[in-house]
Amino acid sequence: MDAIYLRQSVDKKDSISIETQLEKCLKESNGKYMVFSDKGFSGKDTNRPQFQKMMKLIKEGKINRIIVYRLDRFSRSIADFSALWQVLSANGVEFISVNERFDTSTPIGRAMLYIIMSFAQLERETIAERIRDNYFSRLEKGIWPGGPAPYGFDIIKKNIQGKNFSVLSENENAANVKEIFDLYSSEKVSLGEIGKYMRQKGDNNLTWNNLSVSRIIKCAEYAVCTSEFYYYLISQSISIKSSFDCFDGKSGGILCKKTFAVSFHKGIVDADTWIKCNEKIKKNSAIKNTGRGKYSFLSGMLKCGKCMRTVKIINSSGKLYLFCSGRTNGHLCKCDIKCDIKVIEKHVLKTAENILKSCVFQPDKPICNDEISKKIQRLIDIMCDCPAENVDLINERIKQLCKMKEKSNNPINIEIDFEGLDLENKKRIFRKLIKQIVVEQEKAIIYWNF
Numbered sequence: 001m002d003a004i005y006l007r008q009s010v011d012k013k014d015s016i017s018i019e020t021q022l023e024k025c026l027k028e029s030n031g032k033y034m035v036f037s038d039k040g041f042s043g044k045d046t047n048r049p050q051f052q053k054m055m056k057l058i059k060e061g062k063i064n065r066i067i068v069y070r071l072d073r074f075s076r077s078i079a080d081f082s083a084l085w086q087v088l089s090a091n092g093v094e095f096i097s098v099n100e101r102f103d104t105s106t107p108i109g110r111a112m113l114y115i116i117m118s119f120a121q122l123e124r125e126t127i128a129e130r131i132r133d134n135y136f137s138r139l140e141k142g143i144w145p146g147g148p149a150p151y152g153f154d155i156i157k158k159n160i161q162g163k164n165f166s167v168l169s170e171n172e173n174a175a176n177v178k179e180i181f182d183l184y185s186s187e188k189v190s191l192g193e194i195g196k197y198m199r200q201k202g203d204n205n206l207t208w209n210n211l212s213v214s215r216i217i218k219c220a221e222y223a224v225c226t227s228e229f230y231y232y233l234i235s236q237s238i239s240i241k242s243s244f245d246c247f248d249g250k251s252g253g254i255l256c257k258k259t260f261a262v263s264f265h266k267g268i269v270d271a272d273t274w275i276k277c278n279e280k281i282k283k284n285s286a287i288k289n290t291g292r293g294k295y296s297f298l299s300g301m302l303k304c305g306k307c308m309r310t311v312k313i314i315n316s317s318g319k320l321y322l323f324c325s326g327r328t329n330g331h332l333c334k335c336d337i338k339c340d341i342k343v344i345e346k347h348v349l350k351t352a353e354n355i356l357k358s359c360v361f362q363p364d365k366p367i368c369n370d371e372i373s374k375k376i377q378r379l380i381d382i383m384c385d386c387p388a389e390n391v392d393l394i395n396e397r398i399k400q401l402c403k404m405k406e407k408s409n410n411p412i413n414i415e416i417d418f419e420g421l422d423l424e425n426k427k428r429i430f431r432k433l434i435k436q437i438v439v440e441q442e443k444a445i446i447y448w449n450f
């Protein structure tokens, strides 16, 4: 039995109508299928009723394949996806994504799955940034320039001189923000511990981990603007668009691209605590960046072919060397590695690129809102709640309607630029893709994860 999974979020920006998704998915199915459709749910987590229903059937062994229109319909989070993927593989379920043109019954399909998920996340981050750029001029007036509100705030409309503008307004999570800062300002508490604490608290608004907590700490919107904060911003070479008088100890401000303006919301965290926390986070990340893994995105994956210990990358007057510090009976390992890490890196990137080149993407078609689409939509809405014996009938009708709609495909190739990624993102992707690299005297063997 195939499971066709459809999702449309409330957010109009990412909307591909449910019926368009279904139409595309049906082409992949060989006839026996069930449809699961979550409308008005975001893909940021798996807390979706029909999705959960489908996962239950998977665990019961009733599903062989999942078909989705696009990967992000299934999950938008790499962490979630990896967890889900384990459930799927454990139950022998194959995964087909129509848009990305692959299925996971092939090793290449599995590799692409990881790569595409990683890039999808990057792309979302870039889009968010672009939106910010567009609304840059609003920022200077203290108006929220666009994009989602930081955790602890809602975006509300405020009438300013006869016009409605978006501004931030604290919500019930503001108390959590304050607590996070209070915790982190104490010497001993780490980002990870706060993440754990928030998970235990059961707040599902964010995926709580080091990264999400550090993002909160770095978010300048929380700070109460005082004269002290003004001088701190200047010391960080941030350009300030509001006059010194605006830093009155009441309002919060907005920071975007090294530009700050006092805004209309109240600050949540006093300037002292905010500065203390940000100094701490800077100090800690400085230690991290000079530590392990700064020379290559393959650090930590390299193993010595002789003693199977981790091979380190050492920088000696600008040139990188591989070095095994393993010892047997007190003597250094005699592996004598001569491989060049740069050559290994190049080979890894080239291989990953070649995998992607075989991947064909289809552009999204604009949604046509004709009568047929509406009919299909209505049927899908009905199907979610109707008794099982009627599902086949409705499916049959939907199939007919889909056939009536004209279909056209214009495949395009997309190019993904691995070289353009920064070190952290390269690491993020290749840790998923590579199990380990065994290095011998003059050769390296790459064990891919697919």
Ligand SMILES: [Zn+2]
Pocket (backbone or CB within 6 Å): 304, 305, 306, 307, 308, 309, 324, 325, 326, 333, 334, 335
């Ligand atoms: Zn060794």
